[in-house]
Structure formats: structure tokens, C-alpha cells
Amino acid sequence: MDNHTIVIAEVGVNHNGSIDMAKQLIDAASEAGVDYVKFQTFKAENLVTKYAVKAEYQQRNMDDNDNSQYAMLKKLEFSSEQHFELIEYCMQKGVGFFSTAFDFDSVDFLASLHLGLWKIPSGEITNYPYLKKIAGFHQPVILSTGMSTTGEIETAINVLTKFGVQKEQIIVLHCNTEYPTPFEDVNLRAMLTIKEELGVKVGYSDHTRGIEVPIAAVALGAEVIEKHFTLDRNLPGPDHKASLEPDKLKAMVLAIRNIERAMGDGEKKITESESKNIAIARKSIVAAYPIKKGEILSEENLTVKRPGTGVSPMRWDEVVGAIAHRDYNEDELIEI
Numbered sequence: 001m002d003n004h005t006i007v008i009a010e011v012g013v014n015h016n017g018s019i020d021m022a023k024q025l026i027d028a029a030s031e032a033g034v035d036y037v038k039f040q041t042f043k044a045e046n047l048v049t050k051y052a053v054k055a056e057y058q059q060r061n062m063d064d065n066d067n068s069q070y071a072m073l074k075k076l077e078f079s080s081e082q083h084f085e086l087i088e089y090c091m092q093k094g095v096g097f098f099s100t101a102f103d104f105d106s107v108d109f110l111a112s113l114h115l116g117l118w119k120i121p122s123g124e125i126t127n128y129p130y131l132k133k134i135a136g137f138h139q140p141v142i143l144s145t146g147m148s149t150t151g152e153i154e155t156a157i158n159v160l161t162k163f164g165v166q167k168e169q170i171i172v173l174h175c176n177t178e179y180p181t182p183f184e185d186v187n188l189r190a191m192l193t194i195k196e197e198l199g200v201k202v203g204y205s206d207h208t209r210g211i212e213v214p215i216a217a218v219a220l221g222a223e224v225i226e227k228h229f230t231l232d233r234n235l236p237g238p239d240h241k242a243s244l245e246p247d248k249l250k251a252m253v254l255a256i257r258n259i260e261r262a263m264g265d266g267e268k269k270i271t272e273s274e275s276k277n278i279a280i281a282r283k284s285i286v287a288a289y290p291i292k293k294g295e296i297l298s299e300e301n302l303t304v305k306r307p308g309t310g311v312s313p314m315r316w317d318e319v320v321g322a323i324a325h326r327d328y329n330e331d332e333l334i335e336i
Contacts, residue, residue: 003260003261003263004260005203005218005222005223005224005225005256005260006035006036006203006223006224006225007033007034007035007036007224007225007227007252007253007256008034008035008036008037008038008224008225008226008227009025009028009029009032009034009036009037009038009227009229009249010038010205010226010227010228010229011025011026011029011037011038011039011040011228011229012038012039012040012228012239013040013073013076013237013238013239014228014229014230014231014235014237014239014240014243015039015076015078016075016076016235016236016237017075017076017077017078019078019082019085019086021231022039022078022082022086023086023089024231025037025229025230025231026086026089026090026093026095027093028229028231028246028249029093029095029229029249030093030094030095031246031250032246032249032250032252032253033250033253033254033257034095034249034253035095035096036095036096036097036098037090037095037096037097038097038098038099038100038119038226039078039083039086039097039098039099039100040076040099040100040102040121041078041083041099041100041101041102041106041109041110042073042077042101042102042103042106043077043103043105043106044070044073044074044077045070046102046103046104046105046106047073047102047103048069048070048073049070050068050070051070052068052069052070053068053069072238080109083099083109083113087113097115098110098115098117098119099115099119100119100120100121101118102121102123102124104129104130104133107130107133107134111137116139116140117139117140117141117142118134118137118139118140118141118142119141119142119144120134120141120142120143120144120156121144122144122145122146122147122148122175122177123146123147123177125143125144125145125147125148125152125153125156126148126152126155126156128159131156131159131160131163132159132163134160134165135159135160135161135162135163135164135165136163136164137164138164138165139165139169140165140169140170140171141160141165141169141170141171142170142171142173142203142224142226143156143157143160143170143171143172143173144173144175144205144226145172145173145174145175145194146175146176146177146205147177150193150194150197150198153172153194153198154197154198157170157172157198157200167199167200168201170200170201171200171201171202171203171223171224172194172195172198172200172201172202172203173202173203173204173205173224173226174187174188174190174191174194174202174203174204174205174217175204175205175206175207175226176207177207178207179207179228179238179239179241179242180207180208180209180241180242181206181207181208181242182208183208183213186208186213188204188213188216188217188220191203191204191217191220191221191222192220192221195221201223202221202222202223203217203222203223203224203225203226204217204222204224204225204226205225205226205227206225206226206227206228207228207242208242209242210248211227211244211248211251211252211255214227214252214256215252215255215256215259218256218259218260219259219263225256227243227244227249227252228242228243228244229243229244229245229246229248229249230243230244230245231245231246232245233245278308279307279308279309280306280307280308281306281308282306282307282308282312283304283305283306283307283308283313284304284305284306284307284308284309284310284311284312284313284333284334285302285303285304285310285311285312285313285315285316285319285333285334286302286303286304286305286310286331286332286333286334287301287302287303287328287329287330287331287332287334288300288301288302288303288330289301289330290327290328290329290330291324291327291328292324292327293324293325293326293327294323294324295323295324296321296322296323296324297319297320297321297322297323297324297334298320298321299320302316302319302320302334304316305331309333310333310334310335311333311334311335311336315336318336319334319336322336
């Protein structure tokens with residue numbers, strides 16, 4: 001049974017516009033054992049107006065007295081050539097590369113890279129032209145769902161399937177778009193609601209502090225986990241404070257892999273590792289005190305004690321009332 005959870009280490013814009021920092025992040029992700037490193041591809045002028053202001057969490061996390069979202073994003077763009085460089089570096093490090101496109105030009109660029117996988121961010125879930133364009137590539141889609149209702153998710157899925165994506169190709173990530181997300185707002189059970197009501201594969205994109213919630217999501221059946229990470233949570237930038245540092249990323253991946261192994265196949269059975277302890281932990285019917293041959297075995301002269309190498313106490317009614325075929329010393333296993 002394949003329980004492998006796809007783990008996506010979300011760089012996002014935590015490279016701060018530095019290709020060298022981006023490579024250090026790829027190094028850390030590879031060392032942690034993730035499946036993919038994900039970036040964000042955009043042209044600031046196509047994404048926001050010059051008058052758009054930062055989100056509250058961006059203002060809080062950056063604290064640079066510049067409220068312009070455009071100016072922030074412009075510093076975080078990567079060129080086409082830098083994308084090629086990052087793809088090559090990921091290949092060298094043995095980790096998958098993909099990216100989220102935030103505008104139509106970026107969609108076209110990523111399509112030219114033939115990555116074979118699309119990530120739709122939460123902010124585009126109500127962007128009909130964007131969804132239609134992505135669907136036209138007929139490739140697997142991971143759909144994030146922060147700030148959305150079940151009805152909006154269903155509508156987005158319907159657009160994707162109408163224009164070329166098979167429902168089986170869609171994985172819906174439950175998430176909350178607050179950085180960091182308060183634990184009381186996670187609502188992890190909503191992931192199960194999405195799976196049950198919409199009939200899709202599900203995962204979880206985490207913006208909480210720590211690693212507990214994504215691990216719990218895997219135990220609940222998440223097939224994909226996405227988690228922001230950074231080299232240092234104290235770096236300037238909008239997302240660093242809601243991100244894991246490399247040691248925590250590695251710990252999260254290890255915990256997820258352990259949970260995968262622990263989930264099993266659902267059949268309750270005796271495992272090989274515990275079978276050797278059956279005789280030690282279980283009990284047998286033994287003589288409570290010396291018993292003479294021919295004496296009737298009774299509840300008074302019988303008891304149960306370890307080890308479990310003799311007659312099982314589950315045969316108690318069969319043994320009580322039988323005749324002792326030989327003498328027994330105290331604590332000796334009864335034979336029938």
C-alpha cells in the first residue's frame with residue numbers, strides 16, 4: 001500500500017529576490033527530504049496596481065514603512081533566466097521544481113517549461129479566466145483554498161473539469177490565508193469535509209507556527225502537504241515569520257514519513273515485531289496450589305498466571321470440572 005505523502009517545501013518569496021539565497025533554500029529542502037521545492041512566478045505590473053497596499057500581515061511582518069504591495073513584489077521577481085538556473089539546480093540536488101503563476105504571462109512562461117503540474121493559489125480560486133487557462137493544459141492541478149467556502153471550491157473544480165482537467169487529476173488543499181494562522185482558525189476537519197462532499201483528493205497547505213498541524217493532517221489522510229520555509233525567521237520579508245527554519249522542516253518531513261509507516265493497511269492483526277511477546281504477556285491456566293492425580297479441577301485449585309505457553313484462560317470453562325490426569329505442583333501449567 002502506497003502511503004507516500006507529497007511534501008512541498010514552499011519557498012514562495014522567502015528568497016528575498018536573491019538567487020544565492022534561493023539556492024541555499026533548495027539545499028535545505030533537499031537535505032530535509034521533501035519531494036518538491038515551490039517558488040512563485042509573477043510580473044508585479046501584471047499582478048497588482050501601483051496603488052495596491054500590503055496586506056495587514058505583510059505590513060506587520062516587514063515593518064519597513066512602505067505600504068506599497070507593488071514595490072514589495074517588484075523586488076521579489078525572478079527573471080526567466082533565473083528560473084532556468086533554479087530548475088537546473090533542483091535537478092542537481094535531486095528535488096522537484098515547480099512554481100505558482102500569478103498572472104497570464106507567467107502561466108504561459110511556466111507552460112513553456114513543461115513542468116506537468118500546476119499550483120493554483122488561494123487568491124485565484126474565483127478568477128474564472130485564470131482557471132480556464134490552467135485547465136486548458138489538461139495537466140494535474142493542486143488547488144489551494146484559503147479564504148474560500150465549500151461552494152466556491154466546488155465552482156472552481158467545475159471550471160477546471162469543464163475545460164480539460166479530469167477530476168482525478170485535482171488535489172484540493174485546505175488552508176487558511178493568514179500568516180501565521182491562529183490554531184483556532186485552522187479547522188482541519190474542513191479538509192475531510194472537502195473530500196467527502198466534493199469527492200476529490202485532499203491535502204493541506206499550512207501557515208501555522210510549528211509542525212503539529214501538517215503532521216495531524218497526514219494522519220487524517222492528506223495526500224499533499226505544503227509548508228513555507230525560510231533560512232531564518234528573522235529575515236525581512238512578508239512570509240518569513242510564518243515559515244519553518246531548515247531544522248524544523250527536516251523534523252516535519254521525518255515525522256510525516258514516520259506517520260506514513262504508522263498508518264498501516266487498516267487490518268487488525270498480530271505483527272511480526274510483537275508476536276514474540278505473546279507468550280510473555282499472556283497467561284495460562286495453572287495450579288493455584290498442589291493438585292493430586294484424580295482430583296477435580298475447580299475454580300478453587302486453579303488460577304491464571306504468566307507465561308502464556310500453556311492452556312489459554314479462554315478455555316476456563318472447559319478445564320473446570322475436568323479430572324487431573326497427574327499430580328501438579330503449585331504454579332505448574334495445567335494440561336488437558
